[in-house]
Amino acid sequence: MDNIFFSIPLLLQILDLFGVMVFAVTGALKAIKYKMDIVGVIILASSTGLAGGLIRDILLDRLPPKIISDPYYLTIAVSTGVIVFFLHPFFKERENLFLKFDAIGLGVFSIIGSSIAYEMLGLNFLAMAISGIFTAIGGGIVRDVLVKEIPLVFIKELYASASFLGIVIFFILIYFDSNYNISMIVCIVIITLFRLLAMKYNWNLPKTYLRKERD
Numbered sequence: 001m002d003n004i005f006f007s008i009p010l011l012l013q014i015l016d017l018f019g020v021m022v023f024a025v026t027g028a029l030k031a032i033k034y035k036m037d038i039v040g041v042i043i044l045a046s047s048t049g050l051a052g053g054l055i056r057d058i059l060l061d062r063l064p065p066k067i068i069s070d071p072y073y074l075t076i077a078v079s080t081g082v083i084v085f086f087l088h089p090f091f092k093e094r095e096n097l098f099l100k101f102d103a104i105g106l107g108v109f110s111i112i113g114s115s116i117a118y119e120m121l122g123l124n125f126l127a128m129a130i131s132g133i134f135t136a137i138g139g140g141i142v143r144d145v146l147v148k149e150i151p152l153v154f155i156k157e158l159y160a161s162a163s164f165l166g167i168v169i170f171f172i173l174i175y176f177d178s179n180y181n182i183s184m185i186v187c188i189v190i191i192t193l194f195r196l197l198a199m200k201y202n203w204n205l206p207k208t209y210l211r212k213e214r215d
Helices: 007-035 039-060 073-084 086-092 097-120 126-148 162-175 182-199
Strands: none
Touching: 007 039, 007 073, 007 086, 007 097, 007 126, 007 182, 039 073, 039 097, 039 162, 073 086, 086 097, 097 126, 097 162, 097 182, 126 162, 162 182
């Protein structure tokens, strides 16, 4: 069994970089929407793709942060920004496809972030949840704040909730001594599917509405 899944760490590394690319695309498209120049597009793409991992590493005192120690991360984020800037009609026409890819990125970032906390601090649910969720949603929050929008995760769709659900299941599987690598893959799939279903059926959390005051 271990031999079969020997390449899973490499697969997770590839998926992690894929997640950076997908998140960077969403950041670049947001910059295009606001008619930013190429510098603005690169900055917003890089922020979206890398901020979550940077926040995670700072919180866990994992220094230097991965985005600095591994040049592939920044290279992919910047390259994605440049490509989207010059080919944005192509990406804009396929924005729905990249939203589906974004669901994969959410699953990957959630579980990789959670696994890093587990490897550093052991079976600590709070650390795993905070690390996984910040890795997954940190970039999107930074992106929206930079363009003066209320972060999407605060007002629409099951995004952070999907991340949290997968992390809870990941924690339970590890607690009961399930195969670590298989547990990671299973939970990435669960988060991705949950997010895709939430988009398809427009699932949202309850919102607060202020009643109009009477004269």
